Amino acid sequence: MDRYGNYLYAYAMSRLRNADAAADCVQDTFLAGIKALERFDGSRDIKFWLRGIMRNKIVDQIRKSIKENKVDIDNEDETLLESFWFKYSGIATTNPDPWQFNPRKAYDNTEFWDVFNVCIDKVKPPARQAFVLRMLEDMETEEVCKVMDITPNYLWVLLHRARQQLKVALEEKWTGKDVK
Amino acid sequence: MFTCKQVSHSLSKEDYAKLSLTKRLFLQLHVKLCIFCGKFNRQVMDGQDMCRHFKQYEATNCQRAAELPEEQKNELKALLAAQTAKSSES
Numbered sequence: 001m002d003r004y005g006n007y008l009y010a011y012a013m014s015r016l017r018n019a020d021a022a023a024d025c026v027q028d029t030f031l032a033g034i035k036a037l038e039r040f041d042g043s044r045d046i047k048f049w050l051r052g053i054m055r056n057k058i059v060d061q062i063r064k065s066i067k068e069n070k071v072d073i074d075n076e077d078e079t080l081l082e083s084f085w086f087k088y089s090g091i092a093t094t095n096p097d098p099w100q101f102n103p104r105k106a107y108d109n110t111e112f113w114d115v116f117n118v119c120i121d122k123v124k125p126p127a128r129q130a131f132v133l134r135m136l137e138d139m140e141t142e143e144v145c146k147v148m149d150i151t152p153n154y155l156w157v158l159l160h161r162a163r164q165q166l167k168v169a170l171e172e173k174w175t176g177k178d179v180k
Numbered sequence: 181m182f183t184c185k186q187v188s189h190s191l192s193k194e195d196y197a198k199l200s201l202t203k204r205l206f207l208q209l210h211v212k213l214c215i216f217c218g219k220f221n222r223q224v225m226d227g228q229d230m231c232r233h234f235k236q237y238e239a240t241n242c243q244r245a246a247e248l249p250e251e252q253k254n255e256l257k258a259l260l261a262a263q264t265a266k267s268s269e270s
Binding site: 002005006009010011013014019023026027030031033045062072094095096098099103104107113114116117135136156163166167 | 188189194213216219220223224226227229230231233234235237238239241246248249252253256257258262264265
């Protein structure tokens with residue numbers, strides 16, 4: 001608990017952004033870990049084994065939160081987004097804005113990842129939940145759609161929105177104006 | 181031949197691997213030739229790359245971001261001790 005409690009809590013917090021839900025996840029993970037301890041073969045670090053258990057708990061928490069606040073599929077928004085990008089023929093009309101800084105050059109800076117973690121919070125749900133499941137938890141598109149009860153096309157819209165919001169937040173925080 | 185819309189859908193959904201060889205070649209050609217899709221592809225790749233690096237970073241430094249409050253930690257310790265005692269009895 002002393003060794004892995006903070007690691008698991010921080011991991012859950014970066015995915016759920018809710019202190020109570022993250023603490024619940026840690027508790028459920030340890031309880032499930034104790035029950036399944038006989039099945040732990042020692043082939044990998046116990047920290048990552050516990051993280052594997054926690055991944056399922058995080059998905060459960062997200063599923064629960066989606067049930068409570070059902071994803072409002074905004075078809076008008078989807079149409080708007082598409083018409084902004086493409087002509088009727090499917091040819092692009094707008095270039096995506098380039099980064100205001102080179103993110104690859106920031107990877108070695110530990111402060112950048114702290115900022116990145118803070119910026120995930122700036123992505124609004126349900127785009128954040130889609131981002132967490134697809135990009136951070138590497139879940140397959142079909143699985144994410146099932147958890148969030150959305151279509152693959154809407155997931156595509158949410159992921160695009162998440163990428164855009166994350167980029168704006170990172171540029172704001174990282175270009176030196178507002179680095180905390 | 182793909183349109184920009186089809187290319188960006190395919191890149192976003194990351195279903196590239198599911199495409200046939202011919203379609204993949206057409207997609208690669210489009211991304212190389214089209215300024216929009218080249219930039220869009222770069223942005224999607226940057227996002228994936230960033231997440232991959234973040235996960236590597238957090239595997240060793242995640243606890244920097246947040247700490248489980250001491251009170252909750254103690255409650256949890258007590259709960260786990262009770263649970264362990266219960267399972268060793270049975």
